[in-house]
Amino acid sequence: MIELILVFSAAIFGIGVYGALSQQSFVMIMMGLELMINATVLAIVVFWWGTTGGDPRGQLLVVVVLAVMAIEAAMGFALVTAVYRARKADITEKLKRLRN
Amino acid sequence: MNPVVSVLFVGGVLGIGAYVVAVLDRAFGPVSRGPRDWFVWPIRRAAFLAVQRRTETERPDAEAWILAPALLAALAAAGLTAVPVTPSLAVADVSAGVVLFGAAMIIVMVAVFLQGWSPNSLFPLIGAYRFAAMALSFGIPFSLVVLTTAIPAESLSVGAIVASQEGLWNVVRQPLGLPVYLVTGAAVAFWGPFRIPEGTDLAGGAVLEASGSARAVWRIARAGVLVTLSVMGAAIFLGGHLGPVLPGWAWTALKTLVLLAVFVWSGHAFARMRVERFVWFGWVVLLPVALVDVFASGILAL
Amino acid sequence: MGLRGWLGRLAVGVEVPVFPVVGGGAREAIQDLRLRPELELVDSPRHAAVMLVVGAFPPGDVDGLAQVHDQLAPPRRTVRWGGEPVASLPDAVVVDGGEDAVVAAITETFAELMSDPDRGEPPILPDVDPVEWRGVGPYGQGGMGMTGGTPYGRPMAERGPARDGLELDRVPITIGPWLPTLPPGLRLDVVFQGDVLQEVEVGPAPIVPGEGSDLFVRALTEPVPIAEMELARARHHLRLLAEILRVEDLAVASRRALRLVHGIRPGATGEVERLAAALVRAGLYALALRGVGRLDRPPPGPAARATGVAVDARSDDPEYRKLGFEPVTVEGGDAAARVRLLLAETVQALELAAKAGPARAGGRGVVEAPRGRLEVGEPPPERTLLDLAPEVLVGQEWGDAVTIIHTLDLDVEAAGREIPV
Amino acid sequence: MSVLGVTAIVVFGVASVVTGWLVFRTDSMVRAAYWLMASFVGVGAMLVTLDSQFLGLILILMMAGEMTIMAIFMVMYMMNPAGLNPMVMVHQHRTAIAAGVGSFLLLATVALVADxxxxxxxxxxDPTAELGFELLGRSMLVFESAGVALLAVMIGAVAVAGKWGRFGDADAGSVEPPLDPEEAAS
Amino acid sequence: MGGLGAALVVLLAAGLAALVARWLSSVLEPTTLTVPERVPFTGGMPPQVHAWNRFHIRYYVMALLFLAFDMEMVFMYPWAVVFVEEGIVALVEMLMFILILVVGMVYTWRERGFQWA
Known part of the structure; x- marks a missing residue:
């Protein structure tokens, strides 16, 4: 059972890695990151459920990961807004071109 | 409970509830053709909408448009499952019932956003974005006042919350809770002064492009959300099935009816709020009031 | 028959969903129809079964009428009430006569439609794409690249500057002239960015002024009874109030205001005052109007008196001075102040009408009409207000813009009238 | 775990993987955001099946809000947000696929091999109560620092994203990039 | 699972019922719409461009604030469950936590985050 769920988790994580690396748009990159966090949450809970005897710190870890996700999203959107306002850029390539 | 029985039970409650909403809406509404008309009108109206043909726009997000009313109806039903109607009769009186209800009511935001987004038409689109602004403003206070009722119960299960009101109802113990719940609840169902996404200024807003059965389903689903909110409000603030003499289900029905009447009456009693004002109101008024409610109730519960 | 026939029979008896298309001279007639329990005047053609065309239109094709007709969800019928038949609508049921006649015609048409959907009208416009797009682009969707071409027959919006520095899409769009939310015939060519108006232009109105004897125009050249003028003012104000309440989603109070129009009597101010108190309780000012559309220097008239400036042509009139007339003013200058002024002036008008008796005023070449100062040789106050619209509406959220349009009492029909010299 | 439980896990697991994949297969930004939400809902349902009702439901509750915000921001900043013209907006595609497949294989192998x-x-x-005691007991510091972190994020986000700042308008002095990439390079 | 399984069944059934009801009018009277019948309604004149656009929301600052407050809810639920047992400690700790977040809310308010940008 644990193995099966971890394989699902790995699959979601893999898709997240693909998304974060392949997408050009800032927000789509964030979607990749969120998928990776999604997989992490799943993995933590399955470990909590199957291997730790129900240690509440497992749950706490999930909550912390969720907090990280909220922080990532809020700062991500704020930065996207600031970058768009300053540079009218919405994809990473545009930023690279502007470096010099 | 047996799945088939659960489905029939929830369907029955929502169906009857939606009919009651329509009758009450007629009774409080501007058009008056006598009490007999209150009871006939909803049926005639539904028949007309069934006959009227569905229209589509030229390049809609067709799947999302089909899904949105179904999602709204599903959420109303899912929210309802968490509430015990009598001490023994609950579809899913789960240990995190309050969270189940909260999640269902927050996802209403997704249903309305999709409904407004999918026709690819300007006014529905504005309606969708208005509802997003609304939902982001009332979401936190709404969840907070619902959560506060769990403090005396020491459990997130709605059954336990009802049981904890044996001596004193939460409406007395947490006087700020019910008013905030009614205001934010009306906003969840975009009803009354919070008809912001479907206001007359948008010529119907999120449902402007919907006709025929699509519009009927949307209307019924929205009434269903209102019913779910009333049943839940009756359970967590008015003691649910608790009460002397009458059987439990009768008390639930009675209290639900009272809350439904308040909701529907407010729909005709107040002007539509400006969306910008609602955002300010949600964060600067409702949120602090809800937080005060949490801590005041907490101190009282100690 | 089957299920369809059975449902159709059941549906007869529901109030008929009517989409009103209002031409010249029909504003009041259509407003009075809102009091009829047999009809429901809806805001979107998608919700209607019958399209009711009222009033005077220019000869030939009328902009957008055929388009609105086709947007009604089938089965649909058209009813033309009074006036010449409209060229764009060939199939209409034509009614002449009063309100009862048109209500009877509409209910009958609706009953026919429900019993036999084949009696519905086919679309008028030809079934062809306005722009050639099919087959163009990699998937035949009509587009090229990421944002080019005309995917599915329409181009996409382009970016443009905004006040908060985010250069996002600007959506040019024509709103009206047949949007029931706006005053009849008002056509706005606007640019939206999000839900905020970036540019506003008042487009040509495809309606012609209807006939009708305007009391206030007559008062420019000859004395008319003050009581009559003041009652007309009170009626106008109450009708406007009903319209404002309707767009603010206060249908109950809106009907109440409309019923007051019909039961109006000199000196009977109690009902108006009770309505005013009810509006405060309904949260009209607190929820919907306060702080919306504040004007700095509005043209003379109610809008100016709502900023606290006592400009009123009546104060120079000896007959009015004999009655002890003092202009009513309200501080604030926003939509809330304008509505408060509306109510206060209604009360004042009813009192003046009672006091005036047979006294007559007018013939001085200038008169205070309900919408402002009417003067020989000057443009009518309606045109001044309409010219003000673009400047006031830019930067407003759409809902606020609608509130402003109604509280400023824009009327394209009256703005098109010439004042006789 | 019962047969029903295993079936549920498989169904929800497949659903969350498939919807996660669809996020990057659609052209409409709204659909992408809500596919992502569907993936989270699938994981939430799996958590519920794994005896953590509270965490599963709270994940769903949070994601509804967060993904609507995601959709709103994506529509705001993506050209052609509804996918009216089909588009491919990817770079280093092969590397990305390799990295994705690689990380999947690595993690799956670990999952299957490790004991x-x-x-x-x-x-x-009652895991919820346990979590509560944990938060208020020995992990109190985690809890309060989360509060401080969230405050920092709020202030940071508002200051960065807002138009009006303490030091003048946020876009002051910025230069619009030229349309032509050649020009930009020179 | 248990109860939530039943909730899921009810959810799916309600959604399905709504889909079937929506489908009803196409069964009663199949229609194909012409091009003009499908034009979105804005008052009579056809729209110049697609309504879908990079929609400029005016409340993005508030949306960011929501993300943080949403997280706060996650902590509140378990807190409410154990509150009575933990007593005054729980009250003080949560009060601190909330006050920290309220500072953020007030800051956003002062920075005009709740107004249309």
Missing amino acids: FPADPAPAGA
Whole structure:
């Protein structure tokens, strides 16, 4: 059972890695990151459920990961807004071109 | 409970509830053709909408448009499952019932956003974005006042919350809770002064492009959300099935009816709020009031 | 028959969903129809079964009428009430006569439609794409690249500057002239960015002024009874109030205001005052109007008196001075102040009408009409207000813009009238 | 775990993987955001099946709000947000696929090969209450620092994203990039 | 699972019922719409461009604030469950936590985050 769920988790994580690396748009990159966090949450809970005897710190870890996700999203959107306002850029390539 | 029985039970409650909403809406509404008309009108109206043909726009997000009313109806039903109607009769009186209800009511935001987004038409689109602004403003206070009722119960299960009101109802113990719940609840169902996404200024807003059965389903689903909110409000603030003499289900029905009447009456009693004002109101008024409610109730519960 | 026939029979008896298309001279007639329990005047053609065309239109094709007709969800019928038949609508049921006649015609048409959907009208416009797009682009969707071409027959919006520095899409769009939310015939060519108006232009109105004897125009050249003028003012104000309440989603109070129009009597101010108190309780000012559309220097008239400036042509009139007339003013200058002024002036008008008796005023070449100062040789106050619209509406959220349009009492029909010299 | 439970896990697991994949296969930004939400809902349902009702439901509750915000921001900043013209907006595609497949294979192998101690969570306990005691007890510091972190994020986000700042308008002095990439390079 | 399984069944059934009801009018009277019948309604004149656009929301600052407050809810639920047992400690700790977040809310308010940008 644990193995099966971890394989699902790995699959979601893999898709997240693909998304974060392949997408050009800032927000789509964030979607990749969120998928990776999604997989992490799943993995933590399955470990909590199957291997730790129900240690509440497992749950706490999930909550912390969720907090990280909220922080990532809020700062991500704020930065996207600031970058768009300053540079009218919405994809990473545009930023690279502007470096010099 | 047996799945088939659960489905029939929830369907029955929502169906009857939606009919009651329509009758009450007629009774409080501007058009008056006598009490007999209150009871006939909803049926005639539904028949007309069934006959009227569905229209589509030229390049809609067709799947999302089909899904949105179904999602709204599903959420109303899912929210309802968490509430015990009598001490023994609950579809899913789960240990995190309050969270189940909260999640269902927050996802209403997704249903309305999709409904407004999918026709690819300007006014529905504005309606969708208005509802997003609304939902982001009332979401936190709404969840907070619902959560506060769990403090005396020491459990997130709605059954336990009802049981904890044996001596004193939460409406007395947490006087700020019910008013905030009614205001934010009306906003969840975009009803009354919070008809912001479907206001007359948008010529119907999120449902402007919907006709025929699509519009009927949307209307019924929205009434269903209102019913779910009333049943839940009756359970967590008015003691649910608790009460002397009458059987439990009768008390639930009675209290639900009272809350439904308040909701529907407010729909005709107040002007539509400006969306910008609602955002300010949600964060600067409702949120602090809800937080005060949490801590005041907490101190009282100690 | 089957299920369809059975449902159709059941549906007869529901109030008929009517989409009103209002031409010249029909504003009041259509407003009075809102009091009829047999009809429901809806805001979107998608919700209607019958399209009711009222009033005077220019000869030939009328902009957008055929388009609105086709947007009604089938089965649909058209009813033309009074006036010449409209060229764009060939199939209409034509009614002449009063309100009862048109209500009877509409209910009958609706009953026919429900019993036999084949009696519905086919679309008028030809079934062809306005722009050639099919087959163009990699998937035949009509587009090229990421944002080019005309995917599915329409181009996409382009970016443009905004006040908060985010250069996002600007959506040019024509709103009206047949949007029931706006005053009849008002056509706005606007640019939206999000839900905020970036540019506003008042487009040509495809309606012609209807006939009708305007009391206030007559008062420019000859004395008319003050009581009559003041009652007309009170009626106008109450009708406007009903319209404002309707767009603010206060249908109950809106009907109440409309019923007051019909039961109006000199000196009977109690009902108006009770309505005013009810509006405060309904949260009209607190929820919907306060702080919306504040004007700095509005043209003379109610809008100016709502900023606290006592400009009123009546104060120079000896007959009015004999009655002890003092202009009513309200501080604030926003939509809330304008509505408060509306109510206060209604009360004042009813009192003046009672006091005036047979006294007559007018013939001085200038008169205070309900919408402002009417003067020989000057443009009518309606045109001044309409010219003000673009400047006031830019930067407003759409809902606020609608509130402003109604509280400023824009009327394209009256703005098109010439004042006789 | 019962047969029903295993079936549920498989159904929800497949659903969350498939919807996660669809996020990057659609051209409409709204659909992408809500596919992502569907993936989270699938994971939430799996958590519920794994005896953590509260965490599963709260994940769904949070994601509804967060993904609507995601959709709103994506529509705001993406050209052609509804996918009216089909588009491909990817770079280093092969590397990305390799990295994705690689990380999947690596993690899946670890999952299948490693030997996990079997120590299941006791049935019948109330995990929500345990989490509460944990938060208010020994992990109090985590809890309060989360509060401070969230405050920092709020202020940071508002200051960065807002138009009006303490030091003048946010876009002051910025230069619009030229349309032509050649020009930009020179 | 248990109860939530039943909730899921009810959810799916309600959604399905709504889909079937929506489908009803196409069964009663199949229609194909012409091009003009499908034009979105804005008052009579056809729209110049697609309504879908990079929609400029005016409340993005508030949306960011929501993300943080949403997280706060996650902590509140378990807190409410154990509150009575933990007593005054729980009250003080949560009060601190909330006050920290309220500072953020007030800051956003002062920075005009709740107004249309």
